[in-house]
Amino acid sequence: MVDAAELLWLSVIDSMDAAHALRSAMGESGPMQASTDTLTLTRPDDWHLHLRDGEVLRTLVPHSAAQFARAIVMPNLRPPVTTTAQALAYRDRILAAVPAGVAFEPLMTLYLTDQIAPEEIRRARAAGVVAAKLYPAGATTNSDSGVTGLRTVYPVLEAMQREGMRLLVHGEVTDQTVDLFDREAAFIEQQLIPLRRDFPELKIVMEHITTREAAQYVAGAGAHTAATITAHHLLYNRNAIFTGGIRPHYYCLPVLKRETHRVALVEAATSGSNKFFLGTDSAPHASQLKEHAMGCAGCYTGHAALEMYAEAFDQAGALDKLEGFASFHGADFYGLPRNQGTVTLKREKWTVPDSYVYGEANLKPLRAGEVLPWKVVA
Ligand SMILES: NC(=O)N[C@@H](CC(=O)O)C(=O)O
Ligand SMILES: [Zn+2]
Numbered sequence: 001m002v003d004a005a006e007l008l009w010l011s012v013i014d015s016m017d018a019a020h021a022l023r024s025a026m027g028e029s030g031p032m033q034a035s036t037d038t039l040t041l042t043r044p045d046d047w048h049l050h051l052r053d054g055e056v057l058r059t060l061v062p063h064s065a066a067q068f069a070r071a072i073v074m075p076n077l078r079p080p081v082t083t084t085a086q087a088l089a090y091r092d093r094i095l096a097a098v099p100a101g102v103a104f105e106p107l108m109t110l111y112l113t114d115q116i117a118p119e120e121i122r123r124a125r126a127a128g129v130v131a132a133k134l135y136p137a138g139a140t141t142n143s144d145s146g147v148t149g150l151r152t153v154y155p156v157l158e159a160m161q162r163e164g165m166r167l168l169v170h171g172e173v174t175d176q177t178v179d180l181f182d183r184e185a186a187f188i189e190q191q192l193i194p195l196r197r198d199f200p201e202l203k204i205v206m207e208h209i210t211t212r213e214a215a216q217y218v219a220g221a222g223a224h225t226a227a228t229i230t231a232h233h234l235l236y237n238r239n240a241i242f243t244g245g246i247r248p249h250y251y252c253l254p255v256l257k258r259e260t261h262r263v264a265l266v267e268a269a270t271s272g273s274n275k276f277f278l279g280t281d282s283a284p285h286a287s288q289l290k291e292h293a294m295g296c297a298g299c300y301t302g303h304a305a306l307e308m309y310a311e312a313f314d315q316a317g318a319l320d321k322l323e324g325f326a327s328f329h330g331a332d333f334y335g336l337p338r339n340q341g342t343v344t345l346k347r348e349k350w351t352v353p354d355s356y357v358y359g360e361a362n363l364k365p366l367r368a369g370e371v372l373p374w375k376v377v378a
């Protein structure tokens with residue numbers, strides 16, 4: 001039975017549909033869409049990127065350079081980048097893979113180990129290395145040489161605080177008794193809060209945050225704490241890993257979380273707060289190592305990262321907040337100049353390739369074979 005109130009509601013829906021049909025028939029879209037089919041931004045930067053090494057640079061570097069002016073390059077190679085000399089040599093190998101006529105600046109980082117000496121920080125800073133990365137030993141891909149306890153590296157952190165070197169953190173505890181989905185929140189309580197207290201002037205970036213707890217912590221933590229957020233953590237919740245079967249290409253660390261956390265990340269990213277900025281954590285692995293009984297952690301998004309961020313911001317009705325997040329907040333936090341020049345995205349469907357050449361292997365990008373709504377056109 002349909003009562004009067006319901007009838008009224010049905011007629012409201014009907015007239016909304018009619019209005020929509022009329023607009024479509026007239027070739028019009030709503031007022032917001034009309035002004036946002038083209039989006040021009042100051043050239044953005046990627047503040048968290050894995051470029052790996054060797055032949056695969058020829059695939060990865062052009063993808064990133066097509067969208068971003070600069071990128072913070074993660075040091076978790078095998079062996080890790082632990083010295084200034086290694087960082088500079090790696091930088092040269094990256095630059096050799098930048099296509100002719102394209103400007104791309106890799107910003108180098110050191111991998112903190114229990115053994116690293118405070119003098120290395122001074123040397124690195126003088127050579128233009130911008131940050132050092134803390135991987136709790138065992139927390140993620142190529143973290144076996146990471147730090148076993150924060151106290152061990154306190155002299156190095158003191159040097160970093162003095163030198164103005166940024167500390168980048170993979171913020172997950174490695175305690176096997178802590179649930180995988182709780183490891184970020186536990187890290188904040190157990191490690192980050194004490195660290196913040198002991199080094200009040202140290203500039204810390206909590207990388208690839210994945211939880212409401214992390215977003216709230218960073219928002220309230222004062223001017224020297226910031227966070228990067230990936231496109232995939234804005235677009236997906238943990239169901240993506242299990243939809244219709246196990247989907248290894250959605251597996252990364254920190255692992256995707258519940259929908260409530262994704263929503264909190266979208267709110268943080270689109271809030272306009274300068275404490276949150278773009279870091280893709282594009283983390284390629286050969287497809288046979290992802291599609292494996294013990295598949296590697298990491299999603300490859302370097303082929304379409306900016307387009308995926310545009311999609312996420314668009315879904316949130318916040319395209320006007322994308323430029324701050326992608327092009328301003330990170331540069332400001334790192335004390336680097338904002339970029340000159342622009343990049344333009346268009347609302348134009350395109351299909352992501354099924355795979356890319358990856359040295360001798362294949363690389364399966366996130367959204368392989370799928371249609372994306374936004375495209376970088378200039
Ligand atoms: N994010 C990932 O799942 N993997 C990264 C490492 C990291 O950023 O933790 C990688 O290097 O593959
Ligand atoms: Zn990490």
Ligand SMILES: [Zn+2]
Pocket residue numbers: 048049050074281282283
């Ligand atoms: Zn990473």
